[in-house]
Amino acid sequence: xxxxxxxxxxxxxxxxxxxxxxxxxxxxxxxxxxxxxxxxxxxxxxxxxxxxxxxxxxxxxxxxxxxxxxxxxxxxxxxxxxxxxxxxxxxxxxxxxxxxxxxxxxxxxxxxxxxxxxxxxxxxxxxxxxxxxxxxxxxxxxxxxxxxxxxxxxxxxxxxxxxxxxxxxxxxxxxxxxxxxxxxxxxxxxxxxxxxxxxxxxxxxxxxxxxxxxxxxxxxxxxxxxxxxxxxxxxxxxxxxxxxxxxxxxxxxxxxxxxxxxxxxxxxxxxxxxxxxxxxxxxxxxxx
Numbered sequence: 001x002x003x004x005x006x007x008x009x010x011x012x013x014x015x016x017x018x019x020x021x022x023x024x025x026x027x028x029x030x031x032x033x034x035x036x037x038x039x040x041x042x043x044x045x046x047x048x049x050x051x052x053x054x055x056x057x058x059x060x061x062x063x064x065x066x067x068x069x070x071x072x073x074x075x076x077x078x079x080x081x082x083x084x085x086x087x088x089x090x091x092x093x094x095x096x097x098x099x100x101x102x103x104x105x106x107x108x109x110x111x112x113x114x115x116x117x118x119x120x121x122x123x124x125x126x127x128x129x130x131x132x133x134x135x136x137x138x139x140x141x142x143x144x145x146x147x148x149x150x151x152x153x154x155x156x157x158x159x160x161x162x163x164x165x166x167x168x169x170x171x172x173x174x175x176x177x178x179x180x181x182x183x184x185x186x187x188x189x190x191x192x193x194x195x196x197x198x199x200x201x202x203x204x205x206x207x208x209x210x211x212x213x214x215x216x217x218x219x220x221x222x223x224x225x226x227x228x229x230x231x232x233x234x235x236x237x238x239x240x241x242x243x244x245x246x247x248x249x250x251x252x253x254x255x256x257x258x259x260x261x262x263x264x265x266x267x268x269x270x271x272x273x274x275x276x277x278x279x280x281x282x283x284x285x286x287x288x
Contacts, residue, residue, distance in 0.1 A: 025261070054068055071153070073127070
């Protein structure tokens, strides 16, 4: 453990690579008690078992499908994570030259106070819609729509302004037809700005972030860099894990660190410059 925090202090720069395991550690779980609290009616009617699979469910109407997505977006994008993992991480690196690349789409880095100019969300953002029309290569902020769709289902705000299930537990499992989101440019249907296939829109913001990340890597490639990988699984290793391994191997001053629950490992070629910690990220950061 001490080796990790020594590296964070001594590194010239830190590249943070974050996957779903980081948000899970922060309490943004997609199943269990949290899911059943906010989606109990969908569980009862459709037998959906978690938020991830619900995103692919063939709902019988657009009104129901978008009611689902309003909840999914709100409880994963427009509220703070239940645990302060992201804020704890920021405290550790705030005085360092850092950059974040993440496959997460829940906006929690910005909510915690990370510099927007030092973030690259490679796979999209729950807070953005895109048109199904491939000619419209831009994204649209969905916050106002989400709030209206949550109110339309019967969610009520608590003293902190956060939507909660009403005391009587009664919710509508659909939104009015007029609330189904349409593209403001041409009236076409909307969809989530999430990378699922080649229809994913890489807008101007995405390209700016990509260029900033590439520039950061180029400027620090021969310095003492800590490649800090947090909760990255095996689903998309080509985005973070493999590049981190390769960049560590190419730079003898670099160090690779992997924090993951049950999946913490590194190649033999960089084992002497790697720190692998198997455990809950929240617990590890709190012990700093």
